[in-house]
Amino acid sequence: MTTHFEATSRTRLRRRPARGAYDEASVFAILDAGLIAHVGYAEGGAPRVIATAYWREGRTLYWHGAAGSQALRAQAGGIPVCVTVSHLDGLVLGRSGFAHSVLYRSVMAFGNTHEIESREGKRRAMDAFLERLYPGRTREIRPVHDAELDMIAVIALPIDEASAKVRGGGVNEKEEDLAGPGWAGVIPVETRLCAVRTDERVAGVALAASVGAYAEGAGLGAVLAKNARTHPA
Secondary structure: OOOEOOOOOOOOOOOOHHHEEOEHHHHHHHHHOOOEEEEEEEEOOEEEEEEEEEEEEOOEEEEEEEOOOHHHHHHHOOOEEEEEEEEEEEEEEOOOHHHOEEEEEEEEEEEEOEEEOOHHHHHHHHHHHHHHHOOOHHHOOOOOOHHHHHOEEEEEEEOOEEEEEEEOOOOOOOHHHOOOOOOOEEEEOOOEOOOOOOOHHHOOOOOOHHHOOOOOOOEHHHHHHHHHHHOOO
16 A cells, blocks of 8 residues: 555645655644644635644544534535645744745645535544544543534545645855844744643543643644554544
């Protein structure tokens, strides 16, 4: 079985190709460290982009929303979409405006959507979503009711094409600017977790084991990535 996505006319990086990667390990690492994706598609001849929480199982991405959502109704019928996930890792300042940049990791994926229609399929998918975020959570809470499943739509996207793009490193400047005025460097950017806030209505109940990894000060991306490695869907 192939462990690479084929570089296509839509995913092949033409400018700075060294920043691109098409192997599953690179693509999945970026997807697994994220939580919010942007889904682009055409509806009624006009472009649409929605932001949504997502999860991954193998080469398939999933997201969900209200059953009455206009966007999900359009995607349920099976349409081509483009999904992007990105992480901001730093701000880059050079000694010229041209040398300013950002550090980032991103993935662009293409495929055709379909809806998970059965209750059991939706139940399994939503359990997988919770377990992806909070391993063991489905054993700590009550099962979802059928009526609740009827209120949501779950969309699946088998990934047909994908590429990763990463801008790492530091400041890239022209030789003539190295002795110029002004400070140059990188300001790292991270998403860190704050202290949990227990719902006052469950006073006296111990913190759930499923959120143990979400310690104050931990990096969100690192926690999500570790969950994906140790508790794969």
